[in-house]
Amino acid sequence: MSNSRVLSYNFDYFQPETLEDALDLIKKKGSRIIAGGSDLLVQMKTGNVEPQALVNILGLKELDFISLNDKGNGKGLEIGAAAQLYKIEENDQIQRNYTALFEAVKCIGSTQIRNMATMAGNICNASPGADTVPPLIVFGAEVVIRSLTGQGGIAERRVAVEDFCTGPGTTVLAEGEMVTAIVIPPMSQGSGSAFKKLSRVTLDLAKISCALCLERQGEICTSVRVAIGAAAPTVIRARLVEEALTGEKITKKFLSESAGLVTGNILPITDIRSTSQYRNQVAPVLIADTFEQAWQKSGGNAISCYYL
Numbered sequence: 001m002s003n004s005r006v007l008s009y010n011f012d013y014f015q016p017e018t019l020e021d022a023l024d025l026i027k028k029k030g031s032r033i034i035a036g037g038s039d040l041l042v043q044m045k046t047g048n049v050e051p052q053a054l055v056n057i058l059g060l061k062e063l064d065f066i067s068l069n070d071k072g073n074g075k076g077l078e079i080g081a082a083a084q085l086y087k088i089e090e091n092d093q094i095q096r097n098y099t100a101l102f103e104a105v106k107c108i109g110s111t112q113i114r115n116m117a118t119m120a121g122n123i124c125n126a127s128p129g130a131d132t133v134p135p136l137i138v139f140g141a142e143v144v145i146r147s148l149t150g151q152g153g154i155a156e157r158r159v160a161v162e163d164f165c166t167g168p169g170t171t172v173l174a175e176g177e178m179v180t181a182i183v184i185p186p187m188s189q190g191s192g193s194a195f196k197k198l199s200r201v202t203l204d205l206a207k208i209s210c211a212l213c214l215e216r217q218g219e220i221c222t223s224v225r226v227a228i229g230a231a232a233p234t235v236i237r238a239r240l241v242e243e244a245l246t247g248e249k250i251t252k253k254f255l256s257e258s259a260g261l262v263t264g265n266i267l268p269i270t271d272i273r274s275t276s277q278y279r280n281q282v283a284p285v286l287i288a289d290t291f292e293q294a295w296q297k298s299g300g301n302a303i304s305c306y307y308l
Helices: 019-025 040-045 085-089 092-097 099-106 111-116 119-124 133-138 239-245 252-264 276-297
Strands: 012-014 031-034 053-056 066-071 074-080 142-148 154-160 165-167 178-184 191-198 208-217 220-229
Touching: 019 053, 019 142, 019 154, 019 178, 031 040, 074 092, 074 119, 085 099, 085 111, 085 119, 092 099, 099 133, 099 191, 099 208, 099 276, 119 133, 119 178, 133 191, 133 208, 133 220, 191 276, 208 276, 220 239, 220 276, 239 252, 252 276
Parallel strands: 012 053, 031 053
Antiparallel strands: 066 074, 074 178, 142 154, 142 178, 191 208, 208 220
């Protein structure tokens, strides 16, 4: 039986000074990137993973940033892989413009966890219940992936967050690649977003979660994106709900009926946190509740909704 308080085996530890150095170190087989370590260190202590080397990127200034960049008529957001969650939580522009992401970050663990953990780490851990993944998906975010080329240069590719996780604990990252940033497009006028999750206790992982981003014109929902966490092997889009709501006048009855279509998209299981039956039953209620909050944040009048 493993001791969850100690690391019981030897490994190399590196703290590179540049991104190039970090990319060179992770080419070695058995190397793992560590930033806050809130997931990885637990997995190492329990013996679930045994990396031969840890490459700490938390001190890399090249990756420790949050910036709003001009993109067309608005400002898009870019967050470096070494930016801790508390910096996202304390950013007023994120709270105002990317509300669902702010709300998701606030749900993650304790203050101590958010002081160390990073959003890139939360994504790369590839948990179906990862809190930051649903809002990133509804915002149409991309992860920036970099690696060293054979000529010593740095290659870059971008992957939609929606396509990044391929299953529980697995991603599209190849050997020698690392996530260096997350890029989020600008929000449109008349848009609003929200995030909600249900859990056994405040600090626990989600039983089920929902992020939603919408645009409206008057009482018409012109577009909506819905992502559900902890109800499938990866965070999943509720496309049937999206299709039903888009272009329609929103009423209480119509919202409830449309939210019910989510059961055609999700594939919940029964595990230590909840049952598949509960997740199927609560998902439509959670979507309707989240939609109402996003609608109000977009400037729309309140919509009466079923609550949990």
